Amino acid sequence: MKASERQRIILDLVQTREANVEQLTEALGVSEATIRRDLAALHKQRRLVRTYGGATALVGVHEPEASLEERKAARREQKETIALAAAAHVHDGDTVMLDGGTTCAALARHLAVRKDLHVLTNNLLAVTTLANAPGVHVTLLGGDLRRSSMSTIGPLAELLLTRVSVDKAFLGADGVVAGFGLCEASAPQASLKDCMIRRAAQIIVLADADKLGRARQQHWTPIERDWRLITAMSASEDALAPFRALPQVVVELAGESAPR
Structure with a gap:
């Protein structure tokens, strides 16, 4: 992995919280000496703040959330390919959870022809797709409407999840970082994903x-x-390496790997 790519990943990682050298070493699969050199270089560039044994982000670095229409248009071909790969993991008779977001909405289109399928979702785009699917039973998670994603969130949605379980949960996110988890624009979104x-x-x-x-x-x-x-085959090996380094993560490139 090139130093510039590794340092970009470090900057993304420290947006989550203060990160120590050991955590960064595990996440990137490199030596502590390499991480310390990267942290020194980024600190010199005033791109992060060194702490005892690690680093933290400069305050206030975050992006505005994209609109629903922008997300629908962005990387549409990738999302369709990922959705098709995800559908291969679903079998007739399954009970599955679909998270909010446009990629999970794309997955719903591939599930509409299934038989004896139970879908629980907070994704109103997916509900619209599955409403007339004769072989699919749909349970909508109630709660507060989040208009920017056309999904439901909040305590009522979380309460329903304490009464059910599913075979598979398909989750989207604004970002996903190896060793840290899923990144979201609001606390209720992150909390609901944790319940899922x-x-x-x-x-x-x-x-x-x-x-x-x-x-x-x-x-x-x-x-x-x-x-x-499940991600796109266009993902670089540098971006994939931190995920491949984690024993609890299986990386599937859409169109390449068969379910296992």
């Missing part, structure tokens, strides 16, 4: 290549168990 993770036998994260290592929002959902990442 707790109620699912299998966790599958759907993220296009641009979301790998991206940590430009301020709220986080850790994934502290085995999970699968």
